[in-house]
Amino acid sequence: MEFRDRSTLLYESIGTLFKIGNSGGELGQQVSRSQRVDYWCVWYIRIPAIDSPLVNSYAFKKHRTMDSQIYPVPEGLHAIPLDLLDLRPDSEVDHDLLHPKPITDEKNVWFFWHTSYTQMHPYTQRNVRVWHRRFSKKGWTIRVLDRLPSSPLNIANFLDVSDPGTFPRAFLDGTVGGDYAPQHTSDLVRFPLLLKYGGVYTDVGIMPIGDLDRLWHETVADPASQFEVLSYHAGSIEERVLMNYFLGCHRNNPLFERCHKLFLELWASDGRKTSTEGMHSSPLLKELPLLGGRHTIEEGGKKIGPAEVSKMLTDYVIQGQVMTLVVGLVDARGFRDQNAGLGAGWLVAAGVSKKKNGLHQFLARLSFVEH
Numbered sequence: 001m002e003f004r005d006r007s008t009l010l011y012e013s014i015g016t017l018f019k020i021g022n023s024g025g026e027l028g029q030q031v032s033r034s035q036r037v038d039y040w041c042v043w044y045i046r047i048p049a050i051d052s053p054l055v056n057s058y059a060f061k062k063h064r065t066m067d068s069q070i071y072p073v074p075e076g077l078h079a080i081p082l083d084l085l086d087l088r089p090d091s092e093v094d095h096d097l098l099h100p101k102p103i104t105d106e107k108n109v110w111f112f113w114h115t116s117y118t119q120m121h122p123y124t125q126r127n128v129r130v131w132h133r134r135f136s137k138k139g140w141t142i143r144v145l146d147r148l149p150s151s152p153l154n155i156a157n158f159l160d161v162s163d164p165g166t167f168p169r170a171f172l173d174g175t176v177g178g179d180y181a182p183q184h185t186s187d188l189v190r191f192p193l194l195l196k197y198g199g200v201y202t203d204v205g206i207m208p209i210g211d212l213d214r215l216w217h218e219t220v221a222d223p224a225s226q227f228e229v230l231s232y233h234a235g236s237i238e239e240r241v242l243m244n245y246f247l248g249c250h251r252n253n254p255l256f257e258r259c260h261k262l263f264l265e266l267w268a269s270d271g272r273k274t275s276t277e278g279m280h281s282s283p284l285l286k287e288l289p290l291l292g293g294r295h296t297i298e299e300g301g302k303k304i305g306p307a308e309v310s311k312m313l314t315d316y317v318i319q320g321q322v323m324t325l326v327v328g329l330v331d332a333r334g335f336r337d338q339n340a341g342l343g344a345g346w347l348v349a350a351g352v353s354k355k356k357n358g359l360h361q362f363l364a365r366l367s368f369v370e371h
Contacts, residue, residue, distance in 0.1 A: 086133045093129050096136070098153070100143050106198030106250060107140045107216070112186040113204060116146040116153065124204040131208065138213040144204075145189065159192050166192050168267035170274040178275030180316060187319045188267075190247060191260035200230065200248040220250060229255055231323075242323040259326045263319060280314035280321075288325055290314045 073079070086093060097117055109131055113120050117128065132142045145155050160166055167188055170176045176185050190201045200212070219227035230248030235241035249256060266279050273279070280290055292310040296303060304312075314321060 080134075084137050086136050090129060093132055094125075097128065097132060097142055097144060100141050100153075103141075103197055105139075106221075107138075107213075108197055108199035109135065109140055109142045109212075110190075110193050110197075110199060110201040111142070111144040111204050112146070112155070112189050113144055114147045114182045114185055116148045116151055117144040120144075120204060127207055128204055134208060135212055140213065145193075147185070155189055159189070159196065165264075168264055169272045170267065175274045178277055181275070183316075184276055187244065188263075190244060190319075191256050191263065194247060194249055194256055195252055195260065198249060198251040198253075200246070202247075203245040206245055216248070220248060228253060240327060241320070242327060244317070244319045244323065255326065258329075258331075259319075259322050262326060263322050266318065266322070276315045276318045278315065279318045280311050285321055285325060288321055291317065291321075 094117075111117075111128060113124075117125065120128070128142060128144060131140075136142065143153070145153050145158060147155055155161060162172060164172065171185065171188050176188070178184065186203075193199075194201055200216075215230070219225050220230060228249060229242075230246070232243035232246045233240065234243050247256070262284060265284060266276075266282055267273050269282060269284075270278070279285070290310040290313075292313040293306055295309050295313075296305055297309055298304070
C-alpha cells in the first residue's frame with residue numbers, strides 16, 4: 001500500500017472550519033481534541049477510495065489503528081475508532097444522502113446545490129460524503145437540498161417558497177440573476193433553514209475540523225453554555241466578522257432572525273432586486289466599510305481597479321456584510337439581558353465585543369418592517 005507524502009496537520013480555534021479545493025482522491029480523517037480546551041485539530045492523510053477492497057482489508061485497518069513511521073501521529077491525536085465511521089461503499093452512502101430520514105431534531109447539516117447532489121462536482125460529492133461518514137453515526141443527518149423540479153429534496157418541500165417574509169420576490173419568481181446567481185440563491189436559503197429547523201448550514205466545499213458533535217453539545221446544545229451561534233471567525237481580536245459558509249444555531253435564533261430581515265430589505269430595495277449588484281451602496285449598510293480595496297483584476301482584457309473590485313467583492317459577499325452589521329447592533333428592546341441591550345448571551349456567542357455603533361437607522365427600519 002502506497003501513501004504519498006500529502007499529510008497536513010491543521011490547528012484552528014474551536015468552531016473554525018477550513019475550506020478545501022479540488023482533490024484527486026478520497027481523504028481519510030483522524031481527529032481528536034487537543035490538550036488545550038479551546039483548540040481542536042485534525043490530521044488528514046490521502047487514502048485509497050472508500051470503495052476500494054483495500055479499505056476493508058486487515059492490513060489497511062491495522063495501518064489506520066497504529067502509529068506509522070511515515071506519518072507519525074502527533075501528540076494528543078488518535079485515530080477515530082472505525083465503529084464511529086460509516087465506511088460503506090459510496091453508492092450506499094449516496095442512497096442515504098438522496099433519501100434522508102425525516103426531520104426529528106436539530107442535528108441536521110444543511111447543504112444546497114441548485115441542480116441537486118447528483119449534479120455536483122465529484123470532489124464536492126466526496127466532501128459531502130465525508131460529513132456523512134464522520135457524523136451520521138452520532139445522530140447527524142446530512143441534507144443536500146436543491147431547486148430541481150419534482151426532487152424530494154427541493155427546497156419547496158422544506159420551506160414556504162411563496163412566503164415574501166421568507167424569500168425575496170426574485171426567489172419566488174425564479175428570477176435571481178447576475179454572475180453568481182446559484183451562489184446567491186444558496187445564500188437566500190441559509191437563514192430560513194436554520195430559523196425553522198436549526199442545526200448547521202455549510203457550503204459543499206467545507207470540510208470539518210474536529211468533532212462537530214462534541215462542539216455542538218458543549219456549546220449550542222448545552223443549556224449552561226453562553227454560546228448560541230457557531231460560525232467561522234474571520235476578524236481580529238477587536239473586530240469579529242462571521243462568515244456565511246458555516247453557520248450553526250438552534251431554531252429561531254434572534255441574531256439570524258434579524259440578519260434575515262435586513263437581508264430581505266436589501267433584496268427589496270430599488271423596486272425589488274434580482275441580484276446583489278449595487279447592494280454595497282445601500283443606506284442600510286452605510287456604517288460598514290467596503291471589503292478589499294487593494295486588489296486589481298483583469299477581465300476580458302480590461303483592468304478593473306481596486307475601488308471597483310472592492311464594490312464587486314462586497315456585493316458578492318453581501319450576506320457577510322449583513323451579519324457584520326447586525327452583530328454590532330444594540331437593540332433597545334433587548335432579549336435576555338435588558339442591561340446589555342441586544343443580549344449578552346448571543347453577543348458573546350458570536351464573538352463580538354459589546355460596542356455600540358449607534359445604527360439607529362437600521363433599528364428603526366427593523367421596527368418598521370415588523371409593524
